[in-house]
Amino acid sequence: MSEVYALRRARLRDRCKAGGSQSALISRPANVRYLAGTAPRGAVLLLGKTDDLLLCPGPPEDRPAEGRPDETLRVQTLPGTAGDPAVAAADLAEGQRADTLAVEEHHLTVARHREIRSVVPRLRLTDLGSAVEQLRVVKDEEEISCLRIGAEIADQALGELLESILVGRTERHLALELERRLVDHGADGPAFPTSVATGPNAGRRAHRPTDRRVEEGDFLSVCLGAAYRGYRCEIGRTFVIGTSPADWQIELYDLVFAAQRAGREALVPGAACRDVDRAARQVLDSAGYAEGLPALTGHGVGLEIDEDPQLAPSAMGKLDACVPVTVEPGVHLPGRGGVRIDDTLVVRPEADGGPELLTITTKELLAL
Amino acid sequence: MSEVYALRRARLRDRCKAGGSQSALISRPANVRYLAGTAPRGAVLLLGKTDDLLLCPGPPEDRPAEGRPDETLRVQTLPGTAGDPAVAAADLAEGQRADTLAVEEHHLTVARHREIRSVVPRLRLTDLGSAVEQLRVVKDEEEISCLRIGAEIADQALGELLESILVGRTERHLALELERRLVDHGADGPAFPTSVATGPNAGRRAHRPTDRRVEEGDFLSVCLGAAYRGYRCEIGRTFVIGTSPADWQIELYDLVFAAQRAGREALVPGAACRDVDRAARQVLDSAGYAEGLPALTGHGVGLEIDEDPQLAPSAMGKLDACVPVTVEPGVHLPGRGGVRIDDTLVVRPEADGGPELLTITTKELLAL
Numbered sequence: 187m188s189e190v191y192a193l194r195r196a197r198l199r200d201r202c203k204a205g206g207s208q209s210a211l212i213s214r215p216a217n218v219r220y221l222a223g224t225a226p227r228g229a230v231l232l233l234g235k236t237d238d239l240l241l242c243p244g245p246p247e248d249r250p251a252e253g254r255p256d257e258t259l260r261v262q263t264l265p266g267t268a269g270d271p272a273v274a275a276a277d278l279a280e281g282q283r284a285d286t287l288a289v290e291e292h293h294l295t296v297a298r299h300r301e302i303r304s305v306v307p308r309l310r311l312t313d314l315g316s317a318v319e320q321l322r323v324v325k326d327e328e329e330i331s332c333l334r335i336g337a338e339i340a341d342q343a344l345g346e347l348l349e350s351i352l353v354g355r356t357e358r359h360l361a362l363e364l365e366r367r368l369v370d371h372g373a374d375g376p377a378f379p380t381s382v383a384t385g386p387n388a389g390r391r392a393h394r395p396t397d398r399r400v401e402e403g404d405f406l407s408v409c410l411g412a413a414y415r416g417y418r419c420e421i422g423r424t425f426v427i428g429t430s431p432a433d434w435q436i437e438l439y440d441l442v443f444a445a446q447r448a449g450r451e452a453l454v455p456g457a458a459c460r461d462v463d464r465a466a467r468q469v470l471d472s473a474g475y476a477e478g479l480p481a482l483t484g485h486g487v488g489l490e491i492d493e494d495p496q497l498a499p500s501a502m503g504k505l506d507a508c509v510p511v512t513v514e515p516g517v518h519l520p521g522r523g524g525v526r527i528d529d530t531l532v533v534r535p536e537a538d539g540g541p542e543l544l545t546i547t548t549k550e551l552l553a554l
Numbered sequence: 555m556s557e558v559y560a561l562r563r564a565r566l567r568d569r570c571k572a573g574g575s576q577s578a579l580i581s582r583p584a585n586v587r588y589l590a591g592t593a594p595r596g597a598v599l600l601l602g603k604t605d606d607l608l609l610c611p612g613p614p615e616d617r618p619a620e621g622r623p624d625e626t627l628r629v630q631t632l633p634g635t636a637g638d639p640a641v642a643a644a645d646l647a648e649g650q651r652a653d654t655l656a657v658e659e660h661h662l663t664v665a666r667h668r669e670i671r672s673v674v675p676r677l678r679l680t681d682l683g684s685a686v687e688q689l690r691v692v693k694d695e696e697e698i699s700c701l702r703i704g705a706e707i708a709d710q711a712l713g714e715l716l717e718s719i720l721v722g723r724t725e726r727h728l729a730l731e732l733e734r735r736l737v738d739h740g741a742d743g744p745a746f747p748t749s750v751a752t753g754p755n756a757g758r759r760a761h762r763p764t765d766r767r768v769e770e771g772d773f774l775s776v777c778l779g780a781a782y783r784g785y786r787c788e789i790g791r792t793f794v795i796g797t798s799p800a801d802w803q804i805e806l807y808d809l810v811f812a813a814q815r816a817g818r819e820a821l822v823p824g825a826a827c828r829d830v831d832r833a834a835r836q837v838l839d840s841a842g843y844a845e846g847l848p849a850l851t852g853h854g855v856g857l858e859i860d861e862d863p864q865l866a867p868s869a870m871g872k873l874d875a876c877v878p879v880t881v882e883p884g885v886h887l888p889g890r891g892g893v894r895i896d897d898t899l900v901v902r903p904e905a906d907g908g909p910e911l912l913t914i915t916t917k918e919l920l921a922l
Contacts, residue, residue, distance in 0.1 A: 291664035299664045362734045369726050481612070
């Protein structure tokens with residue numbers, strides 16, 4: 187695995203050189219993990235002119251981290267009194283006779299930036315921008331395999347919940363139960379706070395579970411995901427509680443299902459992100475739900491649950507093969523509830539069978 | 555409750571004026587919540603020259619938040635295409651004819667700061683520093699009451715766990731079980747990831763639970779906390795599994811207990827933070843455990859689990875009454891395990907009975 191990280195750093199180094207920077211300071215945790223194999227809290231990665239270094243604030247015992255540092259990487263733990271790792275890294279960059287250091291201006295704070303400038307005034311600070319985030323968009327098969335395992339775990343946890351009795355239980359308890367099952371099946375933990383929404387709450391994106399209890403006739407929408415070796419996937423489903431759904435429930439479900447399918451079917455390499463969004467969104471729009479739709483109908487996943495690309499009306503860029511994304515349109519009717527359907531898929535060329543669905547729980551409208 | 559928030563903003567406004575700023579932009583989420591009553595994800599607070607405003611990125615449904623905005627505060631939700639709330643806030647500040655805007659340079663990124671400067675080039679940006687964090691250090695009785703309830707919840711969850719059978723269960727399962735119990739007893743959720751550490755892991759600060767199972771003869775150390783109305787407390791205890799602890803376990807426990815008691819007893823209004831740290835630390839130092847001690851022996855708690863003040867050798871400043879802090883020394887012997895004992899207390903004058911212990915679970919060495 188070490189080779190993977192060294193190769194990623196080599197690619198980033200090429201980008202830096204092309205941008206005129208001799209060294210780079212990576213501070214955003216998911217970016218550090220992507221390039222170093224681990225990201226202890228507060229650690230930064232120096233992509234040096236002569237030598238790469240992971241700088242961790244000490245003592246290490248206070249900073250438990252997932253993953254292991256790549257073996258080809260030098261790791262240095264700073265004593266508690268040594269100040270900030272980012273400042274120490276800049277100091278080291280200057281020691282390696284770099285004259286420019288690219289920093290992640292979208293992550294580094296103004297205060298830290300100022301501190302670095304005062305410690306190494308001769309080092310020219312440039313902006314690395316989202317160079318690492320861009321490298322992270324297209325996944326290798328190892329990364330996709332972690333997402334696939336995470337999706338299997340989420341499918342299992344959800345499947346078990348559906349077999350249990352739901353009426354009378356609170357949103358909070360169902361969410362906790364799902365999270366326990368994720369860990370039971372081998373997840374590092376939930377990929378994000380599990381959302382369980384019943385009745386009038388159903389269909390709300392990222393709804394925080396409340397003490398409301400599941401009732402007969404409710405819509406029940408659930409959104410969960412597993413983190414597996416750092417990779418985060420997402421699945422969302424909506425069910426009906428009781429013997430038979432009401433007509434409005436069936437209609438709304440069919441509509442959101444059609445929108446979600448349109449989004450999934452638009453996932454081809456080379457498709458514009460905004461066109462994928464439009465494919466899903468226009469189904470809801472033309473049924474009269476233009477108001478109150480979420481800002482995006484999907485997004486990339488990986489080491490973070492919400493990565494590039496964004497599937498949104500104003501999104502730029504096109505999809506590549508091997509990019510995992512969610513497709514998750516939904517409609518929420520205030521006071522009545524609603525429907526969300528959310529899958530994680532990997533963009534694949536048609537020759538390889540088209541988009542690979544990672545979250546395989548049925549999307550039929552189940553009455554539980 | 556609205557008055558509380560308006561009063562806090564008035565205090566901050568006084569500080570800003572004293573520092574020469576006519577308006578301030580609060581972006582750090584816990585600071586926004588402290589001043590506005592809620593902090594939807596991505597929201598910022600403008601403390602304007604004429605008018606205060608909470609700016610939230612839209613649509614609101616995508617941004618569930620705890621708490622409610624203070625009724626005296628104007629809330630504005632930006633459409634998804636309106637750009638960043640911090641930039642919009644700066645624009646509004648200029649519209650209110652402010653000529654200076656104080657920003658939280660320790661939170662605002664370099665990229666956002668640059669964007670603000672380009673949108674409102676005539677507005678002079680200054681540094682608010684940690685003015686809000688400083689206001690947050692001393693708690694009012696309402697805040698302390700939330701911490702007290704959170705501590706009761708954590709005590710209950712821990713007490714119930716101790717009554718169950720532990721041998722053979724994994725660290726991960728015990729941690730999840732504790733988190734479920736926290737929610738059962740009314741917590742918003744865990745205050746931080748619950749730590750359960752057995753055998754050689756015991757006594758490690760912020761240990762991430764693994765699949766190791768509890769065995770006879772183990773030390774078991776547990777650290778958990780409840781979030782209640784946004785306020786986060788912390789309790790840590792160490793137990794022995796089996797009928798009778800080994801001599802080295804009793805000795806180590808007594809030592810850490812003595813250090814923790816020394817720290818607690820040093821909590822008086824006016825005490826230097828470093829002296830409280832020293833009181834606890836020197837007990838461990840003089841027993842030969844100077845190496846490998848954690849960087850701090852305690853810290854403030856409140857809307858964040860790790861706030862000012864820090865109880866550490868290099869800490870500046872003194873304790874005031876009504877400041878809640880943890881006292882949490884520990885010793886970890888690599889390969890053997892160790893002991894941590896952690897309480898949340900509120901600094902109180904001796905006339906009021908001295909430090910108020912919020913986490914009341916026994917600190918006897920229980921053999922479970």
